[in-house]
Amino acid sequence: MTGGSITPETAEGASALMQRVAEDADRQAFELLFRHFAPRVKAYMLKLGTAESLADELAQETLLTVWRKAPQFDRSKASPSTWIFTIARNLRIDAFRKISRPELDPNDPALVPDPEEPQDDRVNRLQRADVIREAMRTLNDDQAAVVRLSFFEDMSHSAIAEQLDLPLGTVKSRLRLAFARIREAVGDELE
Amino acid sequence: MTVRHHLTDETLLSYAAGDLDDATSLVVASHLALCPVCRADVDMAEDIGGVMLDDVVPVSMSDDALAHVLARAETSSRDPEQPVEMAASKPAGGYVFPEPLRSRIGGDLASVKWRRIGPGVQQYVLPCRDDASQARLLRIAGGQGVLQHGHTGEEFTLVLAGGFSDGDQAFARGDVEWADQDIVHRPIADDGDGCVCLAVTSGPLQFFDFVGKIVQRFVRI
Structure with a gap:
């Protein structure tokens, strides 16, 4: 990973760039991450109904947080895209609020620890994105719609039910089926 | 300790997507601290968010955005790799409340200012920062219970200490009981030390007897 041609397009590439930012405060690596992720985070904010200028601001804030927290990024726990998604999600929810989103603290002494995970599974976190992407392509339109509304429209189950003119139970069961399908695909991949 | 009563997949998915109100997020995050199984599912749901972020059609940033962020990066300090709170600060018996609940209360069990609402x-x-749902801690003496009630919305009850039973189901630390409009129940705390739990409701409870209705007028449960 010493060449200058690392691309943020892949989870491996983005992860290598993250490492450079974390260890060397590498500005060029950060710039590549910014050019890739900031416009995507902005699109995410806009889809959630954020005004243009605030969306731009929140995307900047997200990438600044990436810079600041880069040393905490753990490639064995999440892909860069997942990590950046959670930062963007929390910044949006916390904008203009005094109390921050309830998040678990991985360093809390009261946390019940994970069972020991085989080394292979941890390496697979970076490849898992591809498995999930494939699995999402196999969702039927109904299932894909409720997942999209959950992530990109900030809709509660009952709001989704209202928008799609469906009973609440149907929305929940579609989400459950979509999730089961993706979990199954990830499970198969790890075996 | 193994958690037997988990959160539903659709609740975990909505938590990962950022769709839940404050009180419901609080009970979900507190359960996650005690339940590695649900935590793994939230990890996966967040991966779905990561994939969707990757695949979204990008929107151009403002012209000076990168320069702006680089300038701010110049002057900002980096967060340390090691967490500030170390396991050494753990009290001898361990905390009853996991994060993020402990921070919200401003301490552990001993610092709660209880108010008696019934026998x-x-x-x-x-x-809470929004009023979509209400969060309350309940401490119920051994063998006692909340009066039989129905629900006008969803109710999540997370056990933090002791346990309770509801019909033929038993709930212990880390377990969550979920109920909605279709469920009428009367949870009873285990004999002995009773039970401390976090209850989150998205609508007022419905009490059916006279005493419950009177109590409700005074305590807004």
Whole structure:
């Protein structure tokens, strides 16, 4: 990973760039991450109904947080895209609020620890994105719609039910089926 | 300790997507601290968010955005790799409340300002940043229970200490009981030390007897 041609397009590439930012405060690596992720985070904010200028601001804030927290990024726990998604999600929810989103603290002494995970599974976190992407392509339109509304429209189950003119139970069961399908695909991949 | 009563997949998915109100997020995050199984599912749901972020059609940033962020990066300090709170700060018996609940309350069990709301039942209403749902801690003496009630919305009850039973189901630390409009129940705290739990409701409870209706007028449960 010493060449200058690392691309943020892949989870491996983005992860290598993250490492450079974390260890060397590498500005060029950060710039590549910014050019890739900031416009995507902005699109995410806009889809959630954020005004243009605030969306731009929140995307900047997200990438600044990436810079600041880069040393905490753990490639064995999440892909860069997942990590950046959670930062963007929390910044949006916390904008203009005094109390921050309830998040678990991985360093809390009261946390019940994970069972020991085989080394292979941890390496697979970076490849898992591809498995999930494939699995999402196999969702039927109904299932894909409720997942999209959950992530990109900030809709509660009952709001989704209202928008799609469906009973609440149907929305929940579609989400459950979509999730089961993706979990199954990830499970198969790890075996 | 193994958690037997988990959160539903659709609740975990909505938590990962950022769709839940404050009180419901609080009970979900507190359960996650005690349940590695649900935590793994939230990890996966967040991966779905990561994939969707990757695949979204990008929107151009403002012209000076990168320069702006680089300038701010110049002057900002980096967060340390090691967490500030180390395991050494753990009290001898361990915390009863996991994060993020402990921070919201401002301390562990000993710092709760309980208010008696009925025979053997005390509550503490938690501050929340929106009023879509209400969060309260309940401390119920051994063998006592909350009066039989129905629900006008969803109810999540997370056990933090002791346990309770509801019909033929038993709930212990880390377990969550979920109920909605279709469920009428009367949870009873285990004999002995009773039970401390975090209850989150998205609508008022419905009490059916006279005493419950009177109590409700005074405590807004």
